[in-house]
Amino acid sequence: MFVxxxxxxxxQLLTAGSLLSLVLLTIHIVDDIVRGWDSAGMLNMIGISxxxxxxxxxxxxxxxxxxxxxxxxxxxxxAAMPVIHLRSARINEIAQASGGxxxxxxxxxxxxxxxxxxILAIHSILERRRGRSAE
Numbered sequence: 235m236f237v238x239x240x241x242x243x244x245x246q247l248l249t250a251g252s253l254l255s256l257v258l259l260t261i262h263i264v265d266d267i268v269r270g271w272d273s274a275g276m277l278n279m280i281g282i283s284x285x286x287x288x289x290x291x292x293x294x295x296x297x298x299x300x301x302x303x304x305x306x307x308x309x310x311x312x313a314a315m316p317v318i319h320l321r322s323a324r325i326n327e328i329a330q331a332s333g334g335x336x337x338x339x340x341x342x343x344x345x346x347x348x349x350x351x352x353i354l355a356i357h358s359i360l361e362r363r364r365g366r367s368a369e
Contacts, residue, residue: 245296248358251351252292252305255312256285258344262315265337269328299362306355312348316341 263281266272291304319325319341329338 244354244358248302248305248351248354249292249296251347251354252308253289255308255344255347255351256289256292258340258347259308259312259315260285262340262344265333265340269333269337299359302355302359302362306352306359309348309351309355312344313352314348316345 263272263278267274267278272278288304288308291301292308295301295304322328328334
């Protein structure tokens with residue numbers, strides 16, 4: 235009984251972390267558009283579609299390998315944002331501009347939660363694989 239609860243809690247944590255990462259990613263992308271680093275054209279429809287599919291994976295497919303792989307991708311995407319942006323030569327200028335605190339905080343939150351989601355997803359995938367080989 236304890237193992238089931240632990241597994242359920244881990245799945246819930248993974249789902250919640252993935253959902254939070256998706257929310258933070260959307261906030262970050264919108265911030266990039268507002269700052270003029272990205273355009274608000276039709277290409278964003280592809281991004282919206284991808285986010286919708288990842289949302290489906292994190293909620294409906296969360297118990298399946300497909301869902302776990304999608305959540306691993308969400309975690310990787312979230313963890314990649316600080317790597318991409320914090321290496322910019324203009325990061326100090328961005329941090330001191332209006333909204334800079336929130337921008338930097340979002341990067342930190344994405345990095346921490348993204349790594350957490352990746353760890354949980356990899357652990358769940360490996361656990362699932364071990365369970366299959368034991369059968």
